[in-house]
Amino acid sequence: MKCGFIGTGNMGGALARALKGKSELYLSDFVPEKAKALADELGGTACDNVCAAQNADYLFIGVKPYMAKEAIDGIFSTLESRAKAPVIVSMLAGVGIEKLESMLPRKMPVIRIMPNIPASSGNGTIMYAANELVSKPKLKAFLDAMADSGVLMPMQEKLIDAGSAISGCGPAFVAMFIEALADGGVVCGLSRADALKLAGGVVAGTARHIAKTGLHPGALKDAVCSPGGTTIQGVRALEEKGFRAATMDAVIKAYEKTIGK
Numbered sequence: 001m002k003c004g005f006i007g008t009g010n011m012g013g014a015l016a017r018a019l020k021g022k023s024e025l026y027l028s029d030f031v032p033e034k035a036k037a038l039a040d041e042l043g044g045t046a047c048d049n050v051c052a053a054q055n056a057d058y059l060f061i062g063v064k065p066y067m068a069k070e071a072i073d074g075i076f077s078t079l080e081s082r083a084k085a086p087v088i089v090s091m092l093a094g095v096g097i098e099k100l101e102s103m104l105p106r107k108m109p110v111i112r113i114m115p116n117i118p119a120s121s122g123n124g125t126i127m128y129a130a131n132e133l134v135s136k137p138k139l140k141a142f143l144d145a146m147a148d149s150g151v152l153m154p155m156q157e158k159l160i161d162a163g164s165a166i167s168g169c170g171p172a173f174v175a176m177f178i179e180a181l182a183d184g185g186v187v188c189g190l191s192r193a194d195a196l197k198l199a200g201g202v203v204a205g206t207a208r209h210i211a212k213t214g215l216h217p218g219a220l221k222d223a224v225c226s227p228g229g230t231t232i233q234g235v236r237a238l239e240e241k242g243f244r245a246a247t248m249d250a251v252i253k254a255y256e257k258t259i260g261k
């Protein structure tokens with residue numbers, strides 16, 4: 001399998017790293033040094049956009065959404081001249097499959113993915129949807145190749161923007177929670193390093209526990225809150241400050257921004 005990347009920034013770079021050893025990589029960026037450094041790291045080929053578009057079986061569009069049209073215009077004739085169209089893999093936030101298709105020279109197989117930053121360490125949660133031109137074997141080969149980036153989750157295309165308000169933006173929200181937990185620990189006398197280790201550990205461990213047991217988060221909370229105990233006092237403090245409403249609002253605001261509301 002040959003994968004081309006147009007744009008090797010934060011997310012393009014993260015996904016290229018996940019494909020290391022599973023795919024021949026053709027890496028292109030506005031800043032050629034960036035693509036070269038990544039190619040040296042991963043054993044791929046640094047090239048320009050046209051070369052990536054010429055060689056790729058799967059062509060990842062990794063530029064910012066507002067730059068996508070310009071980037072695709074630059075490879076339009078290359079894509080047009082290819083007898084066998086590559087699968088276009090779009091990570092463009094807020095850009096639907098139909099809009100992307102309208103930028104291409106003809107109807108081509110398109111996989112829309114919505115990755116997140118933890119994908120760079122293999123801990124991503126990556127939604128995907130494909131148009132009808134992506135055959136089952138092509139989709140399977142793609143998912144197999146991407147397996148090292150994290151959990152791949154099929155999603156109805158119309159719900160990807162809603163999902164990305166959790167998975168794409170959520171790492172920032174969760175990081176703020178971890179930081180705040182640690183700050184509380186520092187107030188109580190813990191060293192910063194110990195407090196961060198405990199805070200990160202409890203968030204990761206609780207998430208894994210919920211995933212493994214299938215326990216509802218509310219049931220887990222209830223199980224930890226003994227009558228008249230310490231945890232329920234902390235839960236009360238969080239409720240008083242509107243923790244859950246603020247978290248819901250964060251997701252809703254991010255979603256509204258994504259859809260341009």
Ligand SMILES: NC(=O)c1ccc[n+]([C@@H]2O[C@H](COP(=O)([O-])OP(=O)(O)OC[C@H]3O[C@@H](n4cnc5c(N)ncnc54)[C@H](OP(=O)(O)O)[C@@H]3O)[C@@H](O)[C@H]2O)c1
Nearest residue numbers: 007009010011012029030062063064065071091092093115
């Ligand atoms: N970061 C995330 O958490 C995240 C999550 C989900 C989806 N995404 C999506 O991933 C895409 C990339 O985001 P990012 O955070 O990785 O952005 P980024 O770090 O800015 O990377 C984009 C890269 O593409 C380069 N570029 C711009 N125009 C180009 C062109 N015409 N040809 C080749 N390369 C070009 C940029 O170069 P310059 O820096 O010189 O402009 C930059 O190196 C976006 O569409 C975003 O919506 C990101």
